[in-house]
Amino acid sequence: MQQFEEYAKLLVEVGVNIQEGQNLVIACPVECAWFARLCARAAYAAGCREVVMNWKDDALSREKYLHGADDVFDSVPAWQSAFYNGYAREGAAYLAISASDPENLKGVDTDRIVRSQRSSNTALEEFYRLQMSNGFPWCVASVPIPSWAQKAFPGLEADAAVAKLWDAIFAAVRVNGDGGAVERWRHHLATLKERVDKLNALDLESLHYTNSLGTDLTICLPEDHVWAGGSGVARSGVPFIANIPTEEIFTAPLRDGVDGVVYASMPLVHDGNIIDKFHFVVKAGRIVEAHAQVGEETLRAAISLDEGASRFGEVALVPYDSPISNQKLLYYNTLFDENASCHLAFGEAYPECVKGGEHMTKDELKERGLNDSITHVDFMVGTADLSIMGRTWDGKEVPIFIDGNFAL
Numbered sequence: 096m097q098q099f100e101e102y103a104k105l106l107v108e109v110g111v112n113i114q115e116g117q118n119l120v121i122a123c124p125v126e127c128a129w130f131a132r133l134c135a136r137a138a139y140a141a142g143c144r145e146v147v148m149n150w151k152d153d154a155l156s157r158e159k160y161l162h163g164a165d166d167v168f169d170s171v172p173a174w175q176s177a178f179y180n181g182y183a184r185e186g187a188a189y190l191a192i193s194a195s196d197p198e199n200l201k202g203v204d205t206d207r208i209v210r211s212q213r214s215s216n217t218a219l220e221e222f223y224r225l226q227m228s229n230g231f232p233w234c235v236a237s238v239p240i241p242s243w244a245q246k247a248f249p250g251l252e253a254d255a256a257v258a259k260l261w262d263a264i265f266a267a268v269r270v271n272g273d274g275g276a277v278e279r280w281r282h283h284l285a286t287l288k289e290r291v292d293k294l295n296a297l298d299l300e301s302l303h304y305t306n307s308l309g310t311d312l313t314i315c316l317p318e319d320h321v322w323a324g325g326s327g328v329a330r331s332g333v334p335f336i337a338n339i340p341t342e343e344i345f346t347a348p349l350r351d352g353v354d355g356v357v358y359a360s361m362p363l364v365h366d367g368n369i370i371d372k373f374h375f376v377v378k379a380g381r382i383v384e385a386h387a388q389v390g391e392e393t394l395r396a397a398i399s400l401d402e403g404a405s406r407f408g409e410v411a412l413v414p415y416d417s418p419i420s421n422q423k424l425l426y427y428n429t430l431f432d433e434n435a436s437c438h439l440a441f442g443e444a445y446p447e448c449v450k451g452g453e454h455m456t457k458d459e460l461k462e463r464g465l466n467d468s469i470t471h472v473d474f475m476v477g478t479a480d481l482s483i484m485g486r487t488w489d490g491k492e493v494p495i496f497i498d499g500n501f502a503l
Contacts, residue, residue: 200367
């Protein structure tokens with residue numbers, strides 16, 4: 096129990112960094128209600144005004160997609176818009192506990208999923224815009240559930256698989272029950288900041304990715320791009336950690352400045368489906384070809400949500416020799432898998448990735464070269480032999496990654 100309480104305290108006091116008198120919204124699967132209660136207890140102990148629960152349920156979600164009336168997927172109830180947008184507007188903290196069956200929506204009509212995403216993102220646009228621009232503190236973390244654990248550890252009974260997944264998660268988030276997680280995270284964040292500072296000092300014009308999978312991709316960067324990683328800072332001035340765990344350093348690519356071919360190095364779980372063995376062909380920033388051995392229909396739907404979904408919004412660097420990667424475990428959960436590997440994201444770019452971006456309008460961000468979309472999907476590209484060569488604005492070539500790890 097001590098590790099669970101330490102984990103909950105880490106998410107509340109360091110992840111969202113709850114403040115005295117602040118509201119906390121927790122999105123959580125019903126299977127994990129016991130852990131949400133630990134988080135609520137930790138939040139109230141830290142001075143939280145009110146903990147508001149937003150329950151999720153895989154089984155009911157699947158039933159809705161399979162049997163709900165067709166027009167359900169083209170609108171969002173007014174109460175839901177008021178809930179998300181209202182709490183975001185007031186600056187409430189938002190903790191999302193990410194735990195779901197990786198194949199919960201397998202066999203569901205892709206069109207229903209796409210329409211639901213579009214209507215949701217339109218109705219909750221204020222929430223997502225504020226989240227992407229650090230308008231409020233937010234954190235995504237995970238708790239095992241049987242269906243997910245048995246996908247990560249096939250062949251084990253549910254209880255054994257959940258126990259194994261808990262061990263893996265505790266190792267990934269630096270929780271071992273001794274009460275020292277906060278201090279370990281402070282040290283980790285300091286290490287990430289050192290790398291962020293080195294990359295920002297280089298003032299790179301572009302990155303060139305190559306590896307034996309066949310990736311040969313050039314990514315141009317906006318002139319005033321900013322590398323970030325570790326903790327962010329909300330508009331209120333309060334630091335928070337958006338993802339626990341996090342091993343990445345990231346920035347935004349130039350919207351029209353990506354060319355070549357890129358191969359995914361790990362499966363992607365998206366919309367309750369698994370996409371595997373896939374690659375993109377990219378010209379002038381736009382994905383012009385998308386191929387997958389598994390889940391190609393889901394992949395094509397994902398990059399068709401809007402015009403920006405077929406362009407890239409994030410470039411993230413993660414060393415192959417890192418705590419999560421060294422577990423040699425495929426989590427089937429992007430929160431963990433993206434922190435085991437260098438990754439890219441198609442869709443929305445984070446405004447903080449250009450100087451002053453958090454205070455710019457969508458049009459101003461687009462003028463600076465950032466992508467705009469209602470989606471943001473990370474996929475993994477890092478390998479043990481990944482090479483990333485940087486090029487500065489004055490034409491100097493600088494190795495960023497050699498054999499999958501930082502060369503800086």
